[in-house]
Amino acid sequence: MKNAANTLANWIEFPVLLAGLIIAGGLWGFEELMEVARATTPHAFDTEILLAFRQAGQPSDPIGPLWLEGAMRDITSLGSASVLVLITTAAIVYLLLIRRPGAAFLMFVAVAGGQVLSSLLKLGIDRPRPELVSHLVTETSLSFPSGHAMLSAVTYLTLGCMAARFLPGRTTKIYVLALAVLTTLLVGISRIYLGVHWPSDVLAGWCAGFAWAMLCWLAARALQRWRGQSDSV
Template identity: 85%
Template sequence: MKTAAKALLSRVEFPVLLAGLVVAAGLWGFVELMEVARATTPHAFDTEIMLAFRQAGQPGIPIGPLWMEGAMRDITSLGSTSVLVLITAATIIYLLLIHRPGTALLIFVAVAGGQTLSSLLKLGVDRPRPELVSHLVNETSLSFPSGHAMLSAVTYLTLGSLAARFLHGRTTKIYVLALAVLTTVLVGISRIYLGVHWPSDVLAGWCAGFAWAMLCWLAARVLQRRRVVRDDA
């Protein structure tokens, strides 16, 4: 039995194994956070972290210098539907122009599927927006999971992993992927700072987004092996 397991692991590439672990961890984390979201009262870590982004005794005033609020509004827009659709559409059009319809379709399915999944999850959990602190931007949709956090993870990680496969050099690949992760993290933090999401909403969005992005990446590898999607630069 152990020999068979070792033989199986030896045939599985490390990136594939790592992606599988990310998917499993993301699903586990999301399920755990969903229990937090369904509780009748906010979890202590939700309230403590959210209040940490406000001045003591003044829930309507965020911490930091005066320019910080404007910067967070700008950062949060990177996870908005309008910006993500624009980036995705521009990428798809470019791929069609260079005759890579398979890759274009893969990106469309990844991002559109992520958007659909996010909407379904919000309806399934039905968690209202936090009212612990004042909202610094207007939001009317449900809270769990954070759509900005989830769709940023889906879009930027999918595009980052695609770009990394076309680029040469280990350092360049790492830089592109790190930039995608950093952008995703900053967007999520901005949602908490602006008071429109509980931290558990953002964590759940990251979990679901990373898991979905890795599933799409694994699908891309299968399609590349079957030469449906080209892997050359």
């Protein structure tokens, strides 16, 4: 009995509890936002925030100086499929070179699975892009959830979690994870600024992305623990 209690205590650690809370919160938030996306008329929450990024009475003119619009286009590219594929491929190759095939496989499953999940969710909800303001970049896919927001969360958070495992000191670990979260947040905000997503699309993308990344991390952790126990038998 005591051994079983010790084993349970070893498994239920603060990072595991935090990951579980993120998954639960992400799923709950996504479900709530899905109701907003399925409504026949845009929610006031969506319209007010989207219009807040435009000059009053000028839905085609974003707020801020001209350079800010260019900066937002640059930031949004950090969540584009081509950039994320490049980053993911580079990370997988590096992990294979340092003989970390398990981590490389986790990276592939997390990002590829996130892409498939995002596409299925878009088809299932079938929400069109917002027409309330002009689009500052061209997009042709469905709107909910934001693929940029979701896949940025999956990719950068997975990279941050893996990098934190090899970095010394708590401060550097927190810095890397904070940088991953900040990049994800900036990408999502850029999608709203550019007028190609409702705010609820971006929030849903973050919810789904963080939940999926944490679920993959927990699965990898459980597999690592199981393999360690098997090797010791």
